[in-house]
Amino acid sequence: MGRNTKQIKMKKKKPKRRVSLAGVYLICFTLVGLIWPVYAGVRFVRNISRQKNGLFEGEMIIADGNFADTVKPLKQMILEVNPAGGFNSVPDSATSGNSGDNPDAVRIPEGCIPIQKEHIEIFSGLALRIDQTHKFQGKIDAPMTDFEGKNDCYHVRRKDLEIQPIALEALNQMMLAYQTITGKCDFMVYSTTEPSDTEGSLYPAELPDRKTGLCVDLCLLNEDETISMFVKFNEWLLANSWNYGFVFSYPENGKDLTGIAPAPYHLRYVGKMHSAVMHDMGLNFPDYLEEMRNHPISDPYYYHDGTKDYTIYYVKAKSGSTIVPVTMTENCEISGNNQDGFIIFTEGIIK
Known part of the structure; x- marks a missing residue:
């Protein structure tokens, strides 16, 4: 009996070792x-x-x-x-x-x-400075897109108009803000990369930065389904477009520098960085580009x-x-x- 007891005691498991907190660290x-x-x-x-x-x-x-x-x-x-x-x-x-x-x-x-x-x-x-003297000489690296990806906060004359995706995304954001703030949905994209060649076109003028694929020509869609061109700079766009990276390429009082008459309907996406500093400096885009050379x-x-x-x-x-x-x-x-x-x-x- 004593031997059996001794063997049982020898088979008892040893207590498990626990890892200390210092070891974990x-x-x-x-x-x-x-x-x-x-x-x-x-x-x-x-x-x-x-x-x-x-x-x-x-x-x-x-x-x-x-x-x-x-x-x-x-x-x-x-x-x-x-x-x-x-x-x-x-x-x-x-x-x-x-x-x-x-x-x-x-x-x-x-x-x-x-x-x-x-x-x-x-x-x-x-x-890019693109005006009467400085034509666009670059190329569009990113694939162009149409307006199938637009939101419901604005209209487009034709959905097959082309634009760079980065500009379309910014335009969607800006139009969403416009509708949220004003309750209106009356902006329409009339043209982008090329002037409209249809009879009675609102904006037939050739503007050199359209070739970038970053521009939109805007008009207003009236309640009776007629459209109105911008003959003056829209106050909401003047005050807010820079927040979304858009600028007026050919602004009021800018003809001496650009050689192009003011185009109150024409916006170009230049990115939020440049539009923010331009706005903070109190300059239009052509003047901003000229100032940066100093x-x-x-x-x-x-x-x-x-x-x-x-x-x-x-x-x-x-x-x-x-x-x-x-x-x-x-x-x-x-x-x-x-x-x-x-x-x-x-x-x-x-x-």
Whole structure:
């Protein structure tokens, strides 16, 4: 009996070990330490790839704010274009004065990286000066769409009219706001990429920026199903269109700069970034584009939307390749100005 009892006692299970709280923390920190370098590397490669493409998403600002009053200067380096490709560093002594003997050397602020843009790219983007002197020379990269995707807050003369999807989405948002605020649904899209060639057309005039696929010609649909053209600038559109990225391409008092008579019915989508700063500066779009040429990266505009800071600056294009300094952020847009350079709009303060 004693032996049996002894054997039973020897077969008793040992108590289970429990992992301490400190051990759990140690395991978690170890996993984070292993995963974080991989994540950071993927983000870095992704940003570099996007920067090389030279165009970034940047539609998520709230266009209501003021310019930043103070900025913190950042250290700079100087790069020059290597004729064989890539960039060369200019000696540090060049940072305290002229950019060495090479007139093509460009200052790259700390926190920025250089993007090489070709001269032909000044004709692409949203912030293009398109008027009597500066015709549209770019091409539409995105596929065009018709108005089958429109909402019920406005009318369209023909649903097969073509427009870029980004402009259609913004138009839907603007028309929804108009109907919500006024209770009306009387706007009609009369034409987009081409003037109407029908007999008795409201808007037969040739306007050079129609070729971008970002424009709409608007009219009013009356209760008796007749339509009325805009002979004056609509007050609601004047006050609100910039909120949705639309501007009047050929505004009142703008003929001296554009060479084109005012077109109160004609709107172009230029993106919420540029329309917000234009409105904040109290300028129309042609004047805004002209003003931005006075602000290189050494003297940029600073814009604060109530939450974030943004920097807007101009880089003059060279005859061949041009170095464009940009920040490593996804909220950055590079646009040609269809004239002589690039306009960069980026999140953050650089100087």
